[in-house]
Amino acid sequence: MPQTFISFENASIRKFDKIVLHHINWTIRTDQNWAIIGENGSGKTTLTEAVMNRCIVAEGKIRFDFLQSGQFVKDSIELVPRDYSANRILQSAAQYYQQRFNADDAQNSPTVREFLTDQMKPIGTIDENSVRLPPPSCTEEELQEVSKILRISHLLDRKIMTLSNGETRRTLITKSLLKRPKMIILDTPFMGIDADGRKLLHEAINHIAETGIQILLITSPEEIPDCITDIISLKDGFAEISEKKEKKDLSEHKTNTFEIDHTLMEHEPATDFEYAVRMRHVSVSYGQKKVLQDINWEVKRGERWALLGPNGSGKSTLLSLINADNPQSYANNFDLFDRKRGTGESIWDIKSRIGFVSPELHLYFTKRTEVYKAVASGLFNTNGLFQALKPGQRELAESYLKLLKIDHLSEKRFSEISTGEQRLVLLARALVKNPPLLVLDEPCQGLDHSKMEYFKAIVEAVCESLDKTLIFVTHYAEEIPNCVDKVLRLDNGVGEIGTLR
Known part of the structure; x- marks a missing residue:
């Protein structure tokens, strides 16, 4: 029997000094996978932050029905980052945007395996014995299992800063999956990925959903995986909810003509x-x-x-x-x-x-x-x-x-x-x-x-x-x-x- 996972009850969400989302009524059940669509600036990222309990609710309420006593939202919902800025060690390794083209500097970064298993030593470590690392965050079997889903097994010994954009995206998703969350949030995962890579990512997301992990996906109307059951569309801070089968092309097709000043x-x-x-x-x-x-x-x-x-x-x-x-x-x-x-x-x-x-x-x-x-x-x-x-x-x-x-x-x-x-x-x-x-x-x-x-x-x-x-x-x-x-x-x-x- 499907249960309520999260519910928004007439919730208005504040970000900085502005109400970004107005009077949202939205229920996420345990048998649903959702796509969030909308124009730039419509509040898509703010909505995912609200799901993560990282926003101020100015009016109404958000209920996290899956939580039991002593649990925290962050332990059950995993937001896949867009880049490495959230990781202190990798952020120190990734110092400037030209770095991937400077072979010596790029080689200073950790390997994919070290990143995924939390075995990274601070950049600039001279005495390897001076740093005591915690036990690996996953077993080799778990690493290989999840790496296979995202097809990055061949990248495990590559340096992080030498990866392409598509390889980086799949690595970050793998990192989040290894935490075994109840829900995974993907913010525009298809952005910057070639056609074959997008097809691969569609297959991977569908596979993730089959394992029982719920999907919440910020995407475009053209890139909605088969596993998505429902859609919430944002416009000017307000929400419209529909089943996937009712989805229509929400893009505005019009001719743009103007003269250059x-x-x-x-x-x-x-x-x-x-x-x-x-x-x-x-x-x-x-x-x-x-x-x-x-x-x-x-x-x-x-x-x-x-x-x-x-x-x-x-x-x-x-x-x-x-x-x-x-x-x-x-x-x-x-x-x-x-x-x-x-x-x-x-x-x-x-x-x-x-x-x-x-x-x-x-x-x-x-x-x-x-x-x-x-x-x-x-x-x-x-x-x-x-x-x-x-x-x-x-x-x-x-x-x-x-x-x-x-x-x-x-x-x-x-x-x-x-x-x-x-x-x-x-x-x-x-x-x-x-x-x-x-x-x-x-x-x-x-x-x-x-x-x-x-x-x-x-x-x-x-x-x-x-x-x-x-x-x-x-x-x-x-x-x-x-x-x-x-x-x-x-x-x-x-x-x-x-x-x-």
Whole structure:
């Protein structure tokens, strides 16, 4: 007989100084697995925090019916983190977003096995005998069993900081599963994962549900696993509940057309180049692993390229060479903006001409700054703002926030806005200096459908009206702007050039 697991009774949830969710009436039974859907900023993450008993209930109540005397919510419900920031040792190991491209630094991180079994020693430990570790948090049999579900058995002896985004996501889910919770909460787990990886993750989530662990999943209407029985949809802080079979496409399909304000482009840097990128037999290896193999690629000024390939195919490494984040740049033969790399140009000379967004930049971006300062930091290519703005620079940052329809967030702290809103702020940061080359690595990651379509329209307008050069990375074909007509496909570090349309 199904029992009530958690119930919201006319609950209004406060976060910071604002009521985010209003009058929620919602019952989670023990025979249900739920998906939470909604636009960016609708309160999805706040709802999961309320399920974890981490929010202030301003009105009404939340009942945790599964709790027995002496039990705590955190012992029964496991929220899978998006990154390693919640782990003190891993956070000290993951010091900066370029670290995965610096082989020596990446090798300082713990292995996947050490992370999953809580056998990590503090970074910088010199005397191995000086650190007394607790017993492993799971047996080898348990580790192998759960690792097999997420298909990471072959990664157990890899260093954490060398994993791809998809591998990292599966590792974090494995860590949570090893705690054997009653419920597991997954916040946008399919974000940044290639098609094969998403299929694998669907299968894994269904398998988890079959073991009796309940699923609560923040996702898009297009990515709902078979095990999900019910859906709660959020809009403007209010909830609508439906069974999965009643689910409708909640995406707003509309055409976004607008004109670019050319006054935003008056600060354009010099664009006197013929080729943004010219690579000649470029290869990158880490130890015995060949990440890029004999890449020959030319990106002419004004061309728009898609860079495609599965997780771990070498896309991020290739972009790290272009964005001056990889020390192996100097061991290779390629030009950026018609100048051979390693002939006296500074990293900042290169970065000043590139507008850049990536999942790594998002992960490591400082969270305690105001939104307008985060955008303005793009003028200086810094992770946060560390100097006084000159006259007109704040207004310039505000104008790009307005362009992306997020100017109402200007004075909020980066940490106070939703993940999707943070991504839009970083997009504004990439555009603010009006660079000749846009390198957008999964820029729509975390955006709802309407905001994704709007951003595509912005990219198309900027590229076509101002003759911008574009390199665009995604795992979703529908995210690629219509102006993109060339493609470099990577698979196991090998490149193949073709046309997209």
